Amino acid sequence: MKRNSRLSLALHTLSHMAGEPGRVRTSADIADHAGTNPVVVRRVLGKLREAGLLTSEKGHAGGWQLAKAADSITLADVYLALDERLVAGSGGDAESSHCSVETGLQSRVAEVLDDIEESLVERLRETKITDVHPSSCSYCGS
Amino acid sequence: MKRNSRLSLALHTLSHMAGEPGRVRTSADIADHAGTNPVVVRRVLGKLREAGLLTSEKGHAGGWQLAKAADSITLADVYLALDERLVAGSGGDAESSHCSVETGLQSRVAEVLDDIEESLVERLRETKITDVHPSSCSYCGS
DNA sequence: GCCTATGTAACAATGAATGTTGCATTCGTC
DNA sequence: GACGAATGCAACATTCATTGTTACATAGGC
Structure with missing residues (x-):
């Protein structure tokens, strides 16, 4: 796999x-x-378990399983469980810039990006795992 | 600077x-x-110029400048100009998986993420550069 | 011509994500 | 109780995009 595949992996698996x-x-x-x-x-998947989306069992017949109904899990649940911050993570160091605009206003850019991030999560909350699962799935017969 | 700072740099500058x-x-x-x-x-900034958001002049008194009114530039313009694909870029290789669900349905996960990406751009379109600029800016006096 | 600016290519350095190995632990089964 | 199969976790190696750097060509004003 390539890059930033955590979200993709989680979604596929779920x-x-x-x-x-x-x-x-x-x-x-x-x-x-x-x-x-x-x-x-x-x-x-460990992250998803911490968030209560999955359960895992050790030992002989162990493995992973959904912890709750698939239609009660939204993409936001997954996204937040993975600590993804696709938008808001975009800030640099910023450190203590000598730029008066930056220091004086604490870089409103970060604020704006946080807002966007929040909107993204809201949008993710609208899609459930069952929406991702193929409607005509030859594999599981559904 | 750290990581994925292009968007942040562009926004600060604009x-x-x-x-x-x-x-x-x-x-x-x-x-x-x-x-x-x-x-x-x-x-x-070269990317932003290609997108028509900035102009640059060479030579002695050269440099960068807005190509259009700041309130006519949205975050979506910037985002698209930079070819960012924060959400949809999350897919792995996928290559030709032997998993029947994947191959048969062409991985609906990618489809869903594309939708989310589109929503993100729509959301970005709601914020203008002037909305990012601090309202009480001691630096520029506005 | 000279200085200052962008434009661009080539390369180095950085760092996060991923891949890998090894081992402890837990649970079912024989 | 020993064994095999699974997770849990830590430490390390690898990969790879992004960023940083250097160098040089080009253009424009003085």
Whole structure:
């Protein structure tokens, strides 16, 4: 995989799980599907577990599973669980600039970008995982 | 500067220019303010010039200037000029996965992210450069 | 001509994300 | 209780986009 694939990986995985909610999947299975590494999968899905979206079981028949109904999970849940800040993260150091405009107003740019970020989350809240799952999915028969 | 600072740099610069539309600024000046390098500034502002947001003059009294009224420039103009794809860029390779869900449906995840990206641009279109410029700006007196 | 500016290419450095290995732990099964 | 299969986690290696830097060509005003 390439870059910033966490969100994509999470969405793919959750989408698959939405198709077969009962099935327990191992990190290795998921990594195969996603063309990546089991450890990477655990890293990403671990965040989703912390956020209460997934559960994981250790041991022999262990693996990953949805913690709640797929239609109760929105993209915002996933996005926030991963600590993504696609827009607002765009600021540089800023440090303590000697520019009077910057220091005096504390760089309103950051403020504006925060607003945009918030709007993005609001928009993400409108889409559920079930909306991502293909409507005509030959794989899960739905 | 740190990471993905292009958008931030562009916004800061345009915001400053909005305060003193007449003034011509050199890459060096701008780089100083932003704590970066003249060449980097030229790279970023060059994109904005291609998009018709700025003009640049070579030679003795050369430099950068707004190409149009600040209140006619939206954040979407800037975002698109820089070819940012904060959301939709999140896909991995995908290559030709052997997963039937992926191949069969061409990964609807990408579709969804494209939609979100579009929403983001729509949201950016609502904010003008003049909205970024501090309302009580001691520097430019406005 | 000279100085100052942009324009651009080529290369170096940085740093975040990803990939990898190794090992501890936990749980079911024999 | 030993074994195998899974997660959990830490430490390290690798990859790669972005940023930073240097160098030089070009253009324009003095």
